Amino acid sequence: MLSTFNKPVRFDEFMQFALYHPQYGYYARGERIFGNDGDFVTAPELSPLFGQTIGIALREVLTRCGGVVYEFGAGTGQLACDVLHTAGDLISQYNIVDVSGGLKPVQLGRLLAQHGPDVAHKVRWLSTLPNDIHGVVLGNEVLDATPVRRFKWHGNGPLEAWVQRHNDELQWTWKPADPLFATTIQALHAAHGPWPEGYESEIAEQSAAWVSTITERLSGLVLMIDYGYHAAQYYHPSRNQGTLRATSRHTAHDDFLVKVGEQDLTAHVNFSGVFLALSSVGGELEGYSHQGEFLLAHGILDIAQQQPDFTHPVRGALMRQNLNTLLNEADMGEAFKVICWSKGIDAEGTALSRAFLTNDRSGDL
Ligand SMILES: C[S@@+](CC[C@H](N)C(=O)[O-])C[C@H]1O[C@@H](n2cnc3c(N)ncnc32)[C@H](O)[C@@H]1O
Numbered sequence: 001m002l003s004t005f006n007k008p009v010r011f012d013e014f015m016q017f018a019l020y021h022p023q024y025g026y027y028a029r030g031e032r033i034f035g036n037d038g039d040f041v042t043a044p045e046l047s048p049l050f051g052q053t054i055g056i057a058l059r060e061v062l063t064r065c066g067g068v069v070y071e072f073g074a075g076t077g078q079l080a081c082d083v084l085h086t087a088g089d090l091i092s093q094y095n096i097v098d099v100s101g102g103l104k105p106v107q108l109g110r111l112l113a114q115h116g117p118d119v120a121h122k123v124r125w126l127s128t129l130p131n132d133i134h135g136v137v138l139g140n141e142v143l144d145a146t147p148v149r150r151f152k153w154h155g156n157g158p159l160e161a162w163v164q165r166h167n168d169e170l171q172w173t174w175k176p177a178d179p180l181f182a183t184t185i186q187a188l189h190a191a192h193g194p195w196p197e198g199y200e201s202e203i204a205e206q207s208a209a210w211v212s213t214i215t216e217r218l219s220g221l222v223l224m225i226d227y228g229y230h231a232a233q234y235y236h237p238s239r240n241q242g243t244l245r246a247t248s249r250h251t252a253h254d255d256f257l258v259k260v261g262e263q264d265l266t267a268h269v270n271f272s273g274v275f276l277a278l279s280s281v282g283g284e285l286e287g288y289s290h291q292g293e294f295l296l297a298h299g300i301l302d303i304a305q306q307q308p309d310f311t312h313p314v315r316g317a318l319m320r321q322n323l324n325t326l327l328n329e330a331d332m333g334e335a336f337k338v339i340c341w342s343k344g345i346d347a348e349g350t351a352l353s354r355a356f357l358t359n360d361r362s363g364d365l
Contacts, residue, residue, distance in 0.1 A: 001260065008164040008173045012206065014257075015147035015265050020099055024261040027100035034076050039264055040247050042141050043225070043291075043332060044079040047322040049304055050295070051082025057298040058136055058223070059087050060350040065220040067092035068135030070126075073142035074098055077107030080123065081114045083138070086303075088115070094123045095135075101127065129213065137214060137222040143274070144226050144266040146210065148202035150244065151177060151185050153195045158185040161200075163257060170257040192235035201235060201242040202267045211277035218283070219344035221352075225291060227335045228269030230364040235270075243268035271339055275365040278341045286340040286347055287356025288365055292333025295326060297355035337361075 001024050004017065019026045032038055035045050043050040062069075067090050074080055074096045084091060096107060104125050111120040150161035152174055159174040160181060177185060184203060189195055214222060228234070234243070245252045248263040256265060275285060289297075304323055309315040325331045340356065347353045 002165050002168070002170065005163055005165040005170055008162040008175075011150045011161040011163055012147040014163040014170075018260050018265055019145065019147070021261065025100075026261050026264055028102060028261070033264070039249055041250075042075060043326055043336070044075065044082060044140060047319065047326060048078070048082045048085070049300055049307075049319075049323060050326055051079040052086045052303055053295050053298050053300040054079070054138070054223070055083040055086030055088075056303065057294075057352050057355070058083070058138075059090055061136060061221050061345075061347055061352050062087055062090040064345050064347065064350070065135045068095070068220075069093070070095045070097060070130075070133055070135055070137045072097050072137065072139040073100075073145065074107055075103065075140075077103075077110040079138070079140055080107065081110055084111075084115060084119055084122075088119055088122075091122060093135075095126050095130075096123060097126045097129065101125070129217070131217060132219070133214065133217045134219045136220055137218065138224075140225045142226070143204070143207045143210075143224060143269045144228065145264075146204060146207040148204045148206070148244070148267045149181065150200065150202050150242065151181070153185070153189065153193075153199040154197060158182050170260070172257070188231075188235050192232060193237060195235075195237050196240060199237070199240045201239065202244055204267065204270055204273055207269070208273050208277040211274050211283075212281050215278045215281045215283040215341070215343055218342075221286065221340065221342040221345060221347055222278075222283075223338065223340045224274070225336060225338050226269045227332075228271050228337060231270055231272035232364075234268065234272070269337075271337055272365045274339055275362075283341040283343050285362055285365075286342055286353050287360050288337060288339045288362040289356060289359040290329075290334045290361070291336035291338055292327040292329060293359040294338040294355070297359055298351070300327070 022028060035041060069091055071080055080094055084094065111123055152159040158177045160177040162173040162175055163170050164173045244256060244267045245254065246256050246263045246265055271288060304310055309319055327333045
């Protein structure tokens, strides 16, 4: 497998291979990735309250989008189960689009176990991106799992990271950035520098392309949740090692080139880049806020209190602990952001757009 890298390959191609190669890629491992026994815990795995609150937030918008949902990167299917729990009566079709198609049996299993065949039959799996996306697009921790290009700042010309095999290990090779990439890096430096010599960071070209394509094909609304920053934080001179990280067994580290396909690789989302990409093709920003603010605005505490287990001494305590992790500023509450945009529909006056009015941080973008 390492022979793939006998010749140097650009870092984003390496990341694509390491995550998504159908045989050797990390996401070919299936369900073993998620949860306490896997490598990381995402919000839907942590608590059903996350997806149930999103379902509530989307109710009014769903009626304006024909009751159709497109969820990207659906993981174990838990977010789908929870959104269907609180908005299933308004959902006529729930489409799952995942580059790791191996997760379909896991997703179907969860849907059948939690909802039975009547609800599960609303769910369809799509292997390609539809040409027309009329509906609500949803994705949790998808953009951070998109390959990035990595650069190093040098006053006499920026460099780009490539990866090459030397004997039995992979090593970095730095090459002069091509003219187009160099121009992008220099523009970021002009806006957010000066950076020290050797400053490293990432540019999420593929993620921006994905946002533009989705928005071009959209008649509806997009809600994406992920960890990340706006550009001034992302490219702050002090963040001189970028945001790339490897994760294995709940431990994050920076040995990116080892255990290829056995560890997750992610980069934080540059939400200003997302905003730029959606605006360039006619998308209209509905709002940008911290995850904690978003969930509170849509009544997560009320939903929690309605759960039969909420006051149970053991199960209730765990539920409250997980709720706290979702909301707390020191945990996921602030590190994770919600960005929402629309095209071709009027979302004004819905609970979703009203809630953003009180928590909107789009001025940061
Ligand atoms: C970190 S997992 C998150 C899974 C799930 N959303 C959750 O919160 O538990 C990222 C998922 O996004 C999928 N993914 C990444 N890029 C994608 C794309 N362009 N289209 C569809 N799925 C994608 C990956 O295959 C993976 O299943």
